[in-house]
Amino acid sequence: MSLxxxxxxxxxxxxxxxxxxxxxxxxxTWCLGVIWQLRQGTLSFSELQLRCENISPTxxxxxxxxxxxxNLIEKNLQGxxxxxxxxxxxxxxxxxxxxxxxxxxSFEEQSMLQESENE
Amino acid sequence: MSLxxxxxxxxxxxxxxxxxxxxxxxxxTWCLGVIWQLRQGTLSFSELQLRCENISPTxxxxxxxxxxxxNLIEKNLQGxxxxxxxxxxxxxxxxxxxxxxxxxxSFEEQSMLQESENE
DNA sequence: GTACTTTACTACATAAAGTGTAGTTAGGTT
DNA sequence: AACCTAACTACACTTTATGTAGTAAAGTAC
Numbered sequence: 001m002s003l004x005x006x007x008x009x010x011x012x013x014x015x016x017x018x019x020x021x022x023x024x025x026x027x028x029t030w031c032l033g034v035i036w037q038l039r040q041g042t043l044s045f046s047e048l049q050l051r052c053e054n055i056s057p058t059x060x061x062x063x064x065x066x067x068x069x070x071n072l073i074e075k076n077l078q079g080x081x082x083x084x085x086x087x088x089x090x091x092x093x094x095x096x097x098x099x100x101x102x103x104x105x106s107f108e109e110q111s112m113l114q115e116s117e118n119e
Numbered sequence: 120m121s122l123x124x125x126x127x128x129x130x131x132x133x134x135x136x137x138x139x140x141x142x143x144x145x146x147x148t149w150c151l152g153v154i155w156q157l158r159q160g161t162l163s164f165s166e167l168q169l170r171c172e173n174i175s176p177t178x179x180x181x182x183x184x185x186x187x188x189x190n191l192i193e194k195n196l197q198g199x200x201x202x203x204x205x206x207x208x209x210x211x212x213x214x215x216x217x218x219x220x221x222x223x224x225s226f227e228e229q230s231m232l233q234e235s236e237n238e
Numbered sequence: 239g240t241a242c243t244t245t246a247c248t249a250c251a252t253a254a255a256g257t258g259t260a261g262t263t264a265g266g267t268t
Numbered sequence: 269a270a271c272c273t274a275a276c277t278a279c280a281c282t283t284t285a286t287g288t289a290g291t292a293a294a295g296t297a298c
Contacts, residue, residue, distance in 0.1 A: 001255075006223035018219035023151045029256065029284095032142045045275050056257045057276065071225045085225050092218045099211045100137035104125035106190045106204050148255095148285065164246055175286045176247065 001028070003069055025070060030055050030063055032093070035072065035082065039090045044079035122188055144189060149174050149182055151212070154191065154201065158209045163198035 004025045006018030026032055030052055037043060037051045049060055064080060067073040072086035082090060123144045125137030145151055149171055156162060156170045168179055183199060186192040191205035201209060 005226060006219060007226065018223040019155070019216045020152075022215055022219040022222065023155060027146060027148055027151050029146055032146050033139075036138070036142060046273095054258095056259095058258085058278085059256055061276065062256090071222070071229070085222060088221065089218055092214050093212070095211050096141055097138045099208055100125060100141040102207065103141065103190070103204060104137040107124060107126065110190070165244090173287090175288090177249085177287090178285055180247065181285095 003066060005070065025066070028063070028066070030059065031067070034060075034063055034067065035086065035090055035093070038073060038080060038082050038086075039094075042076060042078045042081040048080065122185060124189065144185070147182065147185070149178065150186070153179075153182055153186065154205065154209055154212070157192060157199060157201050157205075158213075161195060161197045161200040167199065 004021040006016060006021040008016045008021070033052050033055075034048060037048060043051070045057075045060065045064075048064075049055055049057065052060070055063075064073065064075075067086070068075065071083055072089060073080050074083050123140040125135060125140040127135045127140070152171050152174075153167060156167060162170070164176075164179065164183075167183075168174055168176065171179070174182075183192065186205070187194065190202055191208060192199050193202050
């Protein structure tokens, strides 16, 4: 898969609208997960692997390269960390955590409705 | 791929933490793109297909099913639209658009640095 | 009311992406 | 110098996604 760079043609936009490049990048398996796991600082390759449900090393290597080339993470002596702009991205998506709890409630309401139907 | 439902085991979390279920779902090809395209109201199947760079009908059908089953979109007479909670999700990710413009700048700085190196 | 369109899919072969396991390589330890 | 351990790479296999063709159902034209 080619790198989604804002300004170049990407999956979803031939004009390379930055938001489309971003949605392409974030839509790749484990990409959001890696960013999420790095929110508190540096993690080594193997720590990341563990936290990402034993993602295969092949794919982790690939994602780490993509994320470095798209300026979201950088390598240091201890492992990988978010760049300044990568952390800014995390801050944008951080509210997903709160939202996901509401989302969970929507499933519980659904099953309660089903139960009352069965009475 | 099994549906990521918060509260059940998903890719990334055996305990089914809602945020992990969410990151799994959003990390699927075109999922974020479909949500993004539906932000302004209802779109028909074929309109969605067009706006998502001619996503294959096979995959669009599959994603639409997943998004319905996870309470993010619903079908109406004219096509598909975000549910209330789906729209709330869009509002959470809407700031990505602004952020992606900053991100684009980071690439331009990078290429300017390279140019000055070559002098 | 039947022939023609259009829309919304489904089927299926092909291509691309992701997994899992087994190496390899490069630093540090004994 | 032999032995670890962490960080990868290689590769065969499986799962996902694509692209094209086909079907079904609803609307329109005559």
